[in-house]
Amino acid sequence: MKLTRAAFALPLAIILAACGQEAVTPAPDAAGLPAPLSAEGDFGATLQAALISAKPGDTILMPEGTFSLIDPLSLDVDGVTLRGASQGGTVLDFAQQAGAGEGLLVTSDDVTLQDFTVRDTKGDGIKSKGADRITYKYLTVEWSGEPDETNGAYGIYPVESTDVLVEHVTVRGASDAGIYVGQSKNIIVRNSVVEYNVAGIEIENSTGADVYGNIARNNTGGILVFDLPALPVSGGNSTRIYSNQIVANNTRNFAPPGNIVAGVPSGTGVIIMANRNVHVFENTFDNNRSAHVLITAYSEPFTDPAYNPLPRDIVVRDNTYSGGGDDPQGTLAPLAAALGGQLPPIVWDGVATWTGATEPQAVNLTIAEAPEVGFLNLGVPAYPLDPAAIAPSPDRPVGTPPAEPAAIVLAHVKD
Amino acid sequence: MRLAALLLAAFLAGCGARSASGPDLDVILAEAPAETLSAYGLFADIAAANPASGVVPYELATPLFSDHAEKHRLVFVPGGKSAAYLKDDVFAFPVGTVLVKTFAFAPDMRTPEAGAYRVETRLLIHKETGWAAYPYLWNEAGTEATYSPVGGRRTIETISPAGDPLTIRYAIPNQNQCKTCHQAGSALSPIGPKARNLNHEGQLEDWAARGILTGLPAGLAPAPAMYDVSLPVEVRARAWLDINCAHCHKPDGSASNSGLWLSATETDPVKLGIGKHPVAAGRGAGALMQVVVPGKPDDSILAFRMASVEPGVAMPELGRTVPDPDGLALVRSWIAEMDAP
Numbered sequence: 001m002k003l004t005r006a007a008f009a010l011p012l013a014i015i016l017a018a019c020g021q022e023a024v025t026p027a028p029d030a031a032g033l034p035a036p037l038s039a040e041g042d043f044g045a046t047l048q049a050a051l052i053s054a055k056p057g058d059t060i061l062m063p064e065g066t067f068s069l070i071d072p073l074s075l076d077v078d079g080v081t082l083r084g085a086s087q088g089g090t091v092l093d094f095a096q097q098a099g100a101g102e103g104l105l106v107t108s109d110d111v112t113l114q115d116f117t118v119r120d121t122k123g124d125g126i127k128s129k130g131a132d133r134i135t136y137k138y139l140t141v142e143w144s145g146e147p148d149e150t151n152g153a154y155g156i157y158p159v160e161s162t163d164v165l166v167e168h169v170t171v172r173g174a175s176d177a178g179i180y181v182g183q184s185k186n187i188i189v190r191n192s193v194v195e196y197n198v199a200g201i202e203i204e205n206s207t208g209a210d211v212y213g214n215i216a217r218n219n220t221g222g223i224l225v226f227d228l229p230a231l232p233v234s235g236g237n238s239t240r241i242y243s244n245q246i247v248a249n250n251t252r253n254f255a256p257p258g259n260i261v262a263g264v265p266s267g268t269g270v271i272i273m274a275n276r277n278v279h280v281f282e283n284t285f286d287n288n289r290s291a292h293v294l295i296t297a298y299s300e301p302f303t304d305p306a307y308n309p310l311p312r313d314i315v316v317r318d319n320t321y322s323g324g325g326d327d328p329q330g331t332l333a334p335l336a337a338a339l340g341g342q343l344p345p346i347v348w349d350g351v352a353t354w355t356g357a358t359e360p361q362a363v364n365l366t367i368a369e370a371p372e373v374g375f376l377n378l379g380v381p382a383y384p385l386d387p388a389a390i391a392p393s394p395d396r397p398v399g400t401p402p403a404e405p406a407a408i409v410l411a412h413v414k415d
Numbered sequence: 416m417r418l419a420a421l422l423l424a425a426f427l428a429g430c431g432a433r434s435a436s437g438p439d440l441d442v443i444l445a446e447a448p449a450e451t452l453s454a455y456g457l458f459a460d461i462a463a464a465n466p467a468s469g470v471v472p473y474e475l476a477t478p479l480f481s482d483h484a485e486k487h488r489l490v491f492v493p494g495g496k497s498a499a500y501l502k503d504d505v506f507a508f509p510v511g512t513v514l515v516k517t518f519a520f521a522p523d524m525r526t527p528e529a530g531a532y533r534v535e536t537r538l539l540i541h542k543e544t545g546w547a548a549y550p551y552l553w554n555e556a557g558t559e560a561t562y563s564p565v566g567g568r569r570t571i572e573t574i575s576p577a578g579d580p581l582t583i584r585y586a587i588p589n590q591n592q593c594k595t596c597h598q599a600g601s602a603l604s605p606i607g608p609k610a611r612n613l614n615h616e617g618q619l620e621d622w623a624a625r626g627i628l629t630g631l632p633a634g635l636a637p638a639p640a641m642y643d644v645s646l647p648v649e650v651r652a653r654a655w656l657d658i659n660c661a662h663c664h665k666p667d668g669s670a671s672n673s674g675l676w677l678s679a680t681e682t683d684p685v686k687l688g689i690g691k692h693p694v695a696a697g698r699g700a701g702a703l704m705q706v707v708v709p710g711k712p713d714d715s716i717l718a719f720r721m722a723s724v725e726p727g728v729a730m731p732e733l734g735r736t737v738p739d740p741d742g743l744a745l746v747r748s749w750i751a752e753m754d755a756p
Contacts, residue, residue: 048565048566048589048591051591052591053564071589074591076591098568098584098586098736099586099726099732100732101699101726101727107591107598122727123697123699123727123732124695124697150698152697152727153695153696154697159672160671160672175698176695176697182672183672230685230686230691231672231674231694232666232671232674233672256699256702257700257704258693258696258704259693259696260694304685
């Protein structure tokens with residue numbers, strides 16, 4: 001029996017590892033690591049004291065164990081590595097958290113966070129703001145229990161930063177986005193697992209992102225590339241989404257209503273909204289019940305004169321699609337109902353202008369998929385939506401494919 | 416005689432006995448913080464909270480709300496130097512300036528002097544390299560405060576100024592959290608000491624007369640105070656938002672990425688939250704759609720978060736565990752009287 005089980009388990013482990021299903025932490029190299037912090041006494045105070053007194057170049061090693069923290073943590077020293085025993089072995093549990101907006105806040109440059117779990121924070125999980133050349137790796141951020149409106153918004157949340165690496169992380173249960181990169185530039189999000197979040201991965205108001213090798217499953221929406229008005233940084237562009245598995249993102253939308261992702265229809269694989277030069281290729285889409293790829297304009301009124309609400313220069317090519325589109329949700333439900341209840345893999349709202357636009361804008365959409373891959377232009381003339389005015393069409397627009405952005409090179413990552 | 420006194424002072428300085436000889440610039444400008452508050456020489460009698468000569472008490476027209484704590488502020492500007500007046504920003508204080516803020520409670524905050532005890536004192540020191548923030552915690556006897564970069568919590572039993580019994584899990588911020596509120600770009604900056612907070616009851620004229628402020632224009636309009644009922648509600652509410660929110664909600668503050676900017680000088684309605692959707696608020700938005708909905712305080716995320724005590728929802732994120740009833744009422748009135756667009 002024991003032998004049988006082992007014989008069964010081993011190949012499965014290999015398969016899972018090959019798929020990147022679960023990030024497996026490499027054993028810490030004992031050489032060069034400091035002694036771990038003491039697990040005795042008030043660990044939150046011990047850790048925060050270490051984070052304050054750290055010097056550039058230091059590694060802070062946390063011991064194995066689960067630690068209940070009352071107050072949030074913060075790091076404001078450049079060049080520090082914060083490391084646990086392993087991704088699941090060191091758990092910072094914030095279920096009893098009494099203050100502030102996130103579990104861990106990083107505000108310094110050249111920081112590496114690795115090999116630990118952050119659980120049940122009251123707000124965001126780990127936030128880094130104005131923290132250039134940051135690395136998040138082999139981390140888990142999760143909210144336990146069923147997806148819930150009272151979970152924190154973002155799991156991993158770099159914002160206003162240049163050179164951001166997120167890899168081999170797992171995020172579960174975020175009521176907004178599992179991995180959210182906002183108002184940043186030069187970004188890689190790879191080889192990570194995001195599940196049971198409203199949005200799996202969201203790249204927002206950012207420039208230059210490569211998102212690849214990830215598994216986005218059982219979220220409300222898998223991977224989002226957005227640009228929003230009235231923010232200090234906008235004009236998001238140049239993102240590549242490739243070689244991801246984007247599967248069964250059919251979880252109900254549990255975002256608090258005022259947030260932009262509250263509008264994400266359950267069952268969408270990729271959404272591109274109001275962003276420019278976005279390339280979606282060689283991904284595997286399966287069983288996303290609304291649509292695998294949704295390309296849309298920003299639909300709310302805005303006053304920001306510099307803002308362009310249209311998706312522009314979008315390429316969707318060479319992806320694999322199966323299932324899905326059979327039970328469209330949210331704003332797509334009534335539109336699909338008028339079209340027989342189903343949607344094809346790729347859906348564009350068709351909006352090409354907005355109130356205040358001085359001339360028609362070039363959306364420039366390229367759909368380079370096999371002929372049998374279905375496409376629908378909903379034919380929405382403009383927002384606000386008037387269901388009576390839509391003119392759906394299955395014809396693919398004929399775009400001029402923009403040059404694909406070069407692979408992202410991060411200043412702090414050699415590979 | 417005079418020479419003898421000087422020699423004596425020098426001798427005492429050498430011994431580190433600071434209390435009799437006033438602020439010690441060597442300690443103030445040292446790279447590391449002193450272990451004890453008394454070492455700075457900012458108090459003539461630290462147990463009695465009597466400031467040393469040259470250390471000047473001051474007050475803000477509208478103070479930041481901190482769980483009903485009574486705050487005592489002192490400023491020290493090194494002899495022969497002065498701060499330069501700036502119209503909208505924190506005054507340009509010289510190197511060596513120390514801003515001292517002590518947080519005290521009493522058993523009944525309707526009579527805050529009776530049985531008052533100090534909990535913490537925060538120093539903002541203008542070093543050669545910029546401002547540094549150091550927290551100090553008071554001992555039970557109230558005779559000394561010790562450097563405490565990690566912060567912590569203390570349970571305070573008191574009665575609010577409105578007469579309600581309160582149990583406060585008062586949060587003493589850690590040194591990094593100082594920066595959360597005091598951030599200006601990549602540096603630290605004081606929040607309170609600018610003209611719109613200080614110019615009341617002749618305070619700035621007093622600073623000028625003492626020689627610690629230069630360039631004070633004549634005929635400056637007084638700082639609006641939230642409690643001044645002769646002022647329009649909008650002015651009072653904006654004064655409250657400015658001192659309680661704008662240190663983070665400004666272009667180079669901790670909440671810059673929100674695009675919600677709440678300083679008293681902001682004029683763009685969207686940046687003030689009017690008709691603005693939340694960005695990264697998550698459950699902080701409640702079930703509400705916009706930051707400020709004119710005429711509808713109950714529908715406005717701003718008022719919702721001010722009223723909350725839940726971590727992840729409550730705003731400001733730091734510095735309070737109970738709502739500010741007066742500030743909340745004022746901001747709700749401001750929203751209620753706004754005309755729909």
